[in-house]
Amino acid sequence: MIDGVAEHPLRQICDDRGKVLHMLRRTDPYFEGFGEVYFSLTYPGIVKAWNRHKRVNLFYAVPIGRAKIVLYDDREGSVTRGQVEEHYLGPENYVLLRIPAGLWYGFQAVGAEPCLIADVIPEPHDPTEAEKLPVDASEIPYHRWRNFH
Numbered sequence: 045m046i047d048g049v050a051e052h053p054l055r056q057i058c059d060d061r062g063k064v065l066h067m068l069r070r071t072d073p074y075f076e077g078f079g080e081v082y083f084s085l086t087y088p089g090i091v092k093a094w095n096r097h098k099r100v101n102l103f104y105a106v107p108i109g110r111a112k113i114v115l116y117d118d119r120e121g122s123v124t125r126g127q128v129e130e131h132y133l134g135p136e137n138y139v140l141l142r143i144p145a146g147l148w149y150g151f152q153a154v155g156a157e158p159c160l161i162a163d164v165i166p167e168p169h170d171p172t173e174a175e176k177l178p179v180d181a182s183e184i185p186y187h188r189w190r191n192f193h
Contacts, residue, residue: 047143079167093150109159110134
C-alpha cells in the first residue's frame, strides 16, 4: 500500500428494516479531529480526478453504490513515490479509506447506480490548500478510467 494510506473495516448493523453504517468515532485510534463532513454523489461512469490536498488527510467511506478510488504518490522523499493504487469501496467492502495529504486522488462510480462518497476532514475545507489536474493529466501515470466524461 502507498505510504500513509490505510483501510479500516467499518461496522454495518443490518436487520429487516435496513442498515446502520458506522463511519468514524472520536474514540477511534485513527481519528484526527473534526472540521467538516461532506458527501460527493457521482453518477455511473463519471470520473472526478485529479485532486490533491497539501495538508489535510481525507477519510472516505462509500455507503451507497460502488466507487473506484485511485491514488498516485508523487511526494518528494516518499518510499512509495511513483506508485498507483486502486481501491474499490462500497457496501461489500465497507471500509474507511485514509488518504494522506500530498497524494493525488480521483474517483469514479462503477456499476449501474450512482455512488455516494462520505468524507470527514479534520479541518473545514479551504480551497487554497487543494490542487487540481485534469483527468487525462500527463503527470499522472493512470489511464484506466472507464468511459470517462
